[in-house]
Amino acid sequence: MNRKYRKTLIAGNWKMNKTPSETKAFMSELKGLLPKGRWCDIALCVPAVCIPAAVRAMRETRVGIGAENCNANPSGAYTGEISTSMLTDAGCKYVIVGHSERRAMGETDADVNAKALAALDAGLVPIICCGESLEQREAGITEEWITMQIKLALAGISEDKIRKIVIAYEPIWAIGTGRTATPEQAEEVCQHIRVVVRKLFGSKNARATTILYGGSMNEKNAYELLAQPDIDGGLIGGASLVPSKFVKIIEDANQPTA
Ligand code: PEP
Secondary structure: OOOOOOOEEEEEEOOOOOOHHHHHHHHHHHHHHOOOOOOEEEEEEOOHHHHHHHHHHHOOOOEEEEEOOOEOOOOOOOOOOOEHHHHHHOOOOEEEEOOHHHHOOOOOHHHHHHHHHHHHHHOOEEEEEEOOOHHHHHOOOHHHHHHHHHHHHOOOOOOOOHHHOEEEEOOHHHOOOOOOOOHHHHHHHHHHHHHHHHHHHOHHHHHHOEEEEEOOOOOOOHHHHHOOOOOOEEEEOHHHHOHHHHHHHHHHHOOOOO
């Protein structure tokens, strides 16, 4: 983390977990446990049907609610889809785009780019995910792959909007597997992402970009990961479903840094 230049963000991704009633109970427990420190931003990206309950529960807190996906079109015949203006109207601040689980369902780099642009236009913070598979890592093409994903995802984003994005590095082999990247592996790729952003948008913008690590981050390994200079927070799946575990990670993100 480097709080001098950029925001720290601890973001949860609930995936397809919890009902609206369970959301209400979770948020009430979370409120009781949240630390007083104000150093890091907190987001919870929840299933679409849980957004109203989450927004209502966290209205007076510093926890921003987010969606797990959006459609890039403003409106129309897209049965089952949700637009970015629907999300902002419902009270969302964030939206995850390009999660590997959605890419596995057919989301392309072009879709990720269109969603990121639509999110920015609507005033949402897109949490843009990238990450390599185990095969790509073992073939030694992680940097090339990440470079391509980031360049395609950020295409057409204007200079004045680039500081509103968050990038999440999530190696696919570490998501939901309990196999976390080592702090050194995670830092290496997050640092590389910053280099890519610098080449595209200049050093001041790169220095100000919040880059998260995601992939089996939990209450036991977060401290070491967050101590890395280019890891500005976490995108957390499993551990964000348990208030005490999520809060422990927030506390670790509130640690003093140089
Ligand atoms: C995720 O869903 O983005 C994620 C990182 O999941 P987990 O923390 O469970 O690996």
